[in-house]
């Protein structure tokens with residue numbers, strides 16, 4: 161079976177935790193998009209792993225981790241990460257592969273990324289990891305692909321400074337490089353997990369453009385960046401938090417107002433600080449208009465909700481069920497920032513459950529008020545909630561229906 165996992169909001173939904181957890185039943189995990197702008201957290205056996213480029217399946221012993229064609233890879237960051245994994249006792253050798261079609265991030269791209277941000281008409285709040293420039297050069301057909309390092313005619317075209325930077329990584333990368341298309345065809349009978357980066361609302365086409373990243377973080381990217389045709393994918397799951405966060409600039413209709421006590425409390429209790437940049441994440445309540453749109457654009461078979469425990473002490477929990485835009489009631493996520501910036505959320509409130517959820521392991525044992533909240537999300541989004549996460553650890557997970565079930 162082949163399962164895609166995407167972030168259904170603005171990133172940081174807990175994809176790392178859920179991919180590590182789902183990898184238990186997979187043999188291969190392929191990251192299909194993004195670069196070192198991502199920060200995926202996996203907590204296993206009391207240790208915390210912060211992954212930026214290496215798929216989150218690497219922590220589970222024996223799983224194969226593939227960096228897919230849709231990724232943009234800074235080789236220095238990749239080998240730093242692999243060295244750190246080794247220090248942390250994760251034996252990755254023989255189970256990390258890199259697509260020959262993935263693009264490389266060079267040092268000049270990172271500098272240019274930061275420089276362009278300062279001069280941009282609309283600063284995005286980029287992580288400054290060279291992501292936008294690398295994808296732009298890819299589209300301009302002037303990028304450097306991993307496979308190019310091993311083709312003399314391509315290597316010869318590189319500038320002297322590029323060769324100097326890449327030479328040591330050329331040797332280290334060589335044994336890891338695969339033809340991803342051939343690899344996927346040969347492994348087509350295995351259970352494979354496709355790990356997304358960022359989130360649907362940061363997708364280049366379906367996100368809040370221009371306040372997006374530059375890769376395909378929506379489920380369609382799994383096929384393009386993962387080396388399989390779309391009909392080879394069996395199921396798609398969207399991970400979302402019980403509330404909303406966003407890092408960087410851009411519209412956020414359900415954001416708590418500056419200085420809001422609830423917003424600050426969510427940030428503190430939910431530890432909402434970026435894994436890659438350490439920036440405080442902006443916080444807000446759940447936006448069901450955006451979530452339902454994500455269910456459609458990604459054909460989600462099921463939802464995975466994380467961070468339910470963060471709401472344990474809240475008296476009241478709000479969700480947004482529609483927007484009012486210039487007097488009009490809107491239930492479809494608008495395609496323009498202008499509309500999103502004027503959107504006033506229509507709110508529905510739920511009473512808090514005021515009970516710690518961290519040790520709950522069965523749906524039936526969730527407090528009725530927590531189940532009511534989740535049932536409303538299912539009803540509104542017309543998508544079942546398959547898994548509920550009640551804490552950062554692997555075992556703090558309730559399964560209603562295993563994602564690996566065929567039907």
Ligand code: GDP
Pocket residue numbers: 167171172173174175176177198199200201202203430431435466467468469470549550551552
């Ligand atoms: P990703 O980018 O989607 O992989 O998410 P991040 O790793 O950037 O951020 C998610 C954070 O939430 C990490 O610190 C996780 O350890 C943590 N986390 C994941 N699931 C839960 C949960 O159910 N409850 C709590 N309290 N933390 C969680």
Ligand code: IMO
Pocket residue numbers: 167170171172173194197198199200284285286287288289291292356357358359362371372373374407408409
């Ligand atoms: P994970 O995979 C949250 C945001 C940045 C910025 C915008 C563009 O951990 O969920 P870029 O560096 O791509 O030019 O930044 O996108 N961003 C993320 N926000 N989680 C991420 O990844 C993100 N990757 C990029 O903050 O607003």
Ligand code: MG
Pocket residue numbers: 171172173198199200201435
């Ligand atoms: Mg993250």
